Amino acid sequence: MIRRMRTRPLPPWMADLVKELLRPPYFLQYLHQHPQSGGSPGDTGEKAATTSPGTPASSAATSRPASRVRDVPRVPHRAAASGSSPVAGASKEARGWTPKPRQDVVPAAHGSAPSARAAADDLPAGPLVERSGRWQHAFRSARIPPAVAKAYGWTVQSAEVGAGVVRVRTKRGVFALKRTDIPPDRVRFMHELTQHLNADGFDAVPAYALTKSGDPFVQRGQAVYYATRWVAGNPVNFSSLPQVEAAAAALARLHESSRGFEPDRESPAWAFDVADLTRRRAEDLRTLLVRAEAARSQDGFDETLLRLAPQLRKDAERSLRILESSPCQAFLKEDAELPGVCHLDVIPSNLVFTPGKRVVLLDLDLATYAPRVLDLGHLLRRVLQAQNWRHEAAYTCFSAYHQVRPLSAEEYLLIHGLLVFPYRAWRVAYTRYRLFRDPAQLDELRAFAEQEPRRQAFLEAYENQLQLRVP
Missing domain, CATH: 3.90.1200.10 (Aminoglycoside phosphotransferase (APH), C-terminal lobe)
Structure with a gap:
């Protein structure tokens, strides 16, 4: 008697890996993002770069030569509802398939220079976009549930695990997020102390981030999480x-x-x-x-x-x-x-x-x-x-x-x-x-x-x- 194997859902990290492997090639994504362009950034002598959190946009290690995009023949997209039957053996583009653009690949800005904000935060300059699933992994490796970011109302662009904290870059700025065992009342004391010091003109303590409900911490069960402004230095x-x-x-x-x-x-x-x-x-x-x-x-x-x-x-x-x-x-x-x-x-x-x-x-x-x-x-x-x-x-x-x-x-x-x-x-x-x-x-x-x-x-x-x- 042959027993049927019970199918189980893939764990999140494996699902993300499979999704990454099944994504279409880079040049198809670029053609989809720029359907009216006859070429690519290579037409102006520039390079299209893959930009990820923690990687400079102008990095030569992640840039792709323009010729790899320019030499690819354009295949017109057909709408699925056009009524024409795709020819057997034709490519996916000819059959009306539209490649899904990768969220973690963006063309480098022409002549982009490091911004003052990026230099102050000691982070790489250039366009940063949220990598689906990447920052969540950084949170989980530090035993911080991704729901904490939602409690703060953050749109996370990148996250890196450091010594005891997670450096989180958001549209509101860069924060140091920490898991702690201290009670919430002590975090309130720390936040009120910081406010008092700042009001007195002493700004050598970083300000605390507030949640959407106005609290200086997030509590999930027995664990408490709080975030302060990131301080660049040694x-x-x-x-x-x-x-x-x-x-x-x-x-x-x-x-x-x-x-x-x-x-x-x-x-x-x-x-x-x-x-x-x-x-x-x-x-x-x-x-x-x-x-x-x-x-x-x-x-x-x-x-x-x-x-x-x-x-x-x-x-x-x-x-x-x-x-x-x-x-x-x-x-x-x-x-x-x-x-x-x-x-x-x-x-x-x-x-x-x-x-x-x-x-x-x-x-x-x-x-x-x-x-x-x-x-x-x-x-x-x-x-x-x-x-x-x-x-x-x-x-x-x-x-x-x-x-x-x-x-x-x-x-x-x-x-x-x-x-x-x-x-x-x-x-x-x-x-x-x-x-x-x-x-x-x-x-x-x-x-x-x-x-x-x-x-x-x-x-x-x-x-x-x-x-x-x-x-």
Whole structure:
């Protein structure tokens, strides 16, 4: 007995592939698009180019010589209702078949030059048309349903998957679309904060796109999606003093412009208990060191960490003693009366150095009310690590920040306490023992150990210049 096979519909990607393979040749499409023309762009010495999202219209790799179109004999189209019977063996054109023009092929504009908008967005110039099914694949690969574009009212022209975001080019402009697990109220807080900053004259944060219903996010089930204006540039290079200076100035303006900001809804939890945060990290560091000591077969990472253990414990205790001191606690209590908002995720990928040589702050997912020393201390630590704890790097950060608003003696003391804590060693140990193991973790710990003499020398020199000290 022969069973009939059950037919199943093709998956979308395979259906698009079959559709692409069954499309008519390029020259038939051009003849259909220009039925009155005796030739093609080749008649004027130009080339017809296939233009796709992410490909320049003038690219020689995708252009087609005009001769391939000009040498094709014209076949007049016949209407299907003309009443004449097609001759057996005649071509599809002779039988009245009309080739469907490809949506992703357009002739290049004559003498087209990159537009100012395209240059500003760091995207290829030239005509861009929507590729049926292409941008949807980019959305799905980033776990973003294509319906999100409909919620924003976008006519998508192209989409490219980047590091954590999808760059979406639409008729309204270019956006960075992101999937996140943060609640919608936090996205509203970020949007309202951006509006407040822009109204105060601080435009170094990209504006949020609004949906057709006026919301700064789209929610589908438990997932939340939001989009901001695309910012062209590169991550800040912490080894470059000019870029470090621009980053410190941008953070200082963020802290100042956000003072007095009051959201319409409940704000995220504040982060003023710096001593409690450091206490929990110090306790965790001690637990990780015990775990390394108890390992049955110690590897290179365990041995390196245990060699550093005495100094790590000493620095953690010293850091906590500074942050718990009376001057620091009194200042934090006073500073919380008129708080500013801190970014709290100061990493190179969230600081974009633009062609205009300024820094734009991205990703406010962790932003909340906090003492500004958290952002500045985090920036300082990363910059000093990148520059092997050079004094010039710290001076550049402090000088740029000071021009916006000077730091108090208590804030310099707080920053000292934050820098004393062995954050880099704790972080890599936490990742290895609690999250996952990776061979690069040993290299990271060895890099910390190699810089340790210079770090201790810097901390000693820093402490000698403080007006307030903790015994």
